[in-house]
Amino acid sequence: MRLEDAERVMRNLSEAFRGRYPSGYRQVGVNLGLHLTGGEPFLNPDLLLDLVRMADRLGMPSLFVETNCFWAATDESARESLNQLKEAGLHGILISVNPFILEYVPFERTLRAIRAAREIFQANLMIYQEGFLHQIERLGVRGTIRFEDYLRTAGASSMYYAELLPMGRACYELRHLFPRHPAEDFFCMSCRAELTRPWHIHVDNYCNYMTGYCGGISLGDARRMDEICSGIELDDKPILARLVSDRGIELLYRFAVEEYGYRELRKGYISKCHLCVDIRKHIVEQTDEFVELKPEGFYRNLKAEDAVS
Template sequence: MIHGLAFYYTLRCNATCGHCGVWSSPDRSETMDLGRAEGYLQSLAQLPARPDRAVVFLGGEPLLFLEEICTLIDRATRLGFQTQVSTNGFWASTAERTRATVERLQRAGLTHLALSASPYHTEFVDPANLGRALAAARSTGIIRKLQIITHRAGPAESEVLEQIGLPAEEVQDEVVYQAHRRDPDFDALAHVFVRRTPAAPFGRGAFLNGHVERFPLHEVESIPCYMVRRFPLLYPNGDLYSCCCVAGFYEPYRIGNLDREPLADLERRMESNPVFEAIAKVGPVDLARFSGFEEKTSPGARFSHMCHVCREMMTGTDPAELEEKARGRLLLYQIAGGPEVTVYDELL
């Protein structure tokens, strides 16, 4: 079942970060039509109801289109969805502009604000912007998140937090939020919840050979994927992909186009795909081992994390062969009575 949608509202960005997996830049023009985007929200609302259904707006830099995004946040809120915007904080250049932007987002109904931090971002955005944005979000009652992109040559996290001006005592791992979000005594506004993601060899990140740490397949963390099928992504042209990770921006993950087919039909197509089911239940690393993918790779092949394994397996294996292997792995899974392990059950 679809738990939420990730809207890649635009691929335009004020920055040209070296790690960007989708090649965003000021020169990109791909942007959703606002009317079509509102229709996509309505399509999500027509699916069977579930609690905590969420919509995330990302890109690119979605807040280059502040009023359009606020229109969509307002629409999503009226439909009962939680909302998040992922942004690099370029707009928080002064206290006045920061407060005006955050208050505009709050009036629209935004529930979560996620800010990106890394050495790649600091080339284009002053880290102090993030500190101003986080402070303004707390004062307006918006849940605050920090998405830190790490690499082996990068600064320590304490240095990143110091540049932002974020006290270490406010920082909690995002897992803490997921575990306690429904506890009425948990003060989520008192914390900034951090997700740490390693730089990956996707998009411009493919050229960061000295920054991306890689491991042999047997050393890559093997866990079920909580994104695939649950949190698909929408490209600006209406194409729906089965996973909102940038590794999923490839043809084997494309399900169809929401302008041409109902979301319910695309959801059924995802649910009936044995490869996606196996990735959700046992994980891409497990499936890669079971399918013999390692034997097909070049000697000494290395992977940054399980999403990298997933992309290489999906793009480097015959689809019919991979489906057959996935059915076999699912049969063993069923015989063993293995539960579907969910790391997170919600997108936000």
């Protein structure tokens, strides 16, 4: 995303926020204001600084960044990074702590970032999830640990309180953690609620407007957010039209089977989202005609499973 595109998106958001937040609102929360996330925002620290300055200039409320803390190599560098962001206008920070990040980010870096953030942002530090923070501390983990080893050490019950959403890449990478169901078990379901929710939306690096966590489904170009919010024409978005219909999952499934030769997965699905994303992945592999199935790279990086022969 170019900076000029980011500014167009932020201007649209600032208009939407106006009147909903008092001027200078700095309290942070996962469903408040604007959060900069990813991926990992600190992979491009210069861009992150530019975006924070831009958001501050536009008066964005509840401005915070989400991070996995890979960058917190030393106490000094951690404090320096966070101080720069605070001076640029950042209100707070959300630090992600869970066994999946622990596979790649040494726990010492997470603790270091938490210490620095408490010092710099004080009450505007959020830890997501604190339960995992305490669990990992009790286990005495040092460095990194493979997720499978974590489960063996902590036990499957350690994941009981995890907000693990069975959608997107998790459907493939973590499918062994969930029971499976045949496709028809989800035929009565629709995605209308998820796709029309008016809160906690995301804008990706390609300016796609996505509601909630429905990765790979674009409601339109966030640079023209007013058009999206005034109503979406579904005639040229047949995938979206089916998903928001009653029994939308069944409609999408039958469309994919009849038009694109989709075959049900042999082992079944862990959720309606698993069935939906697997169908969409199959369709994207056949054609690029559906404007709502973006970005293409989202589907390219999903792992395939064996279908029923």
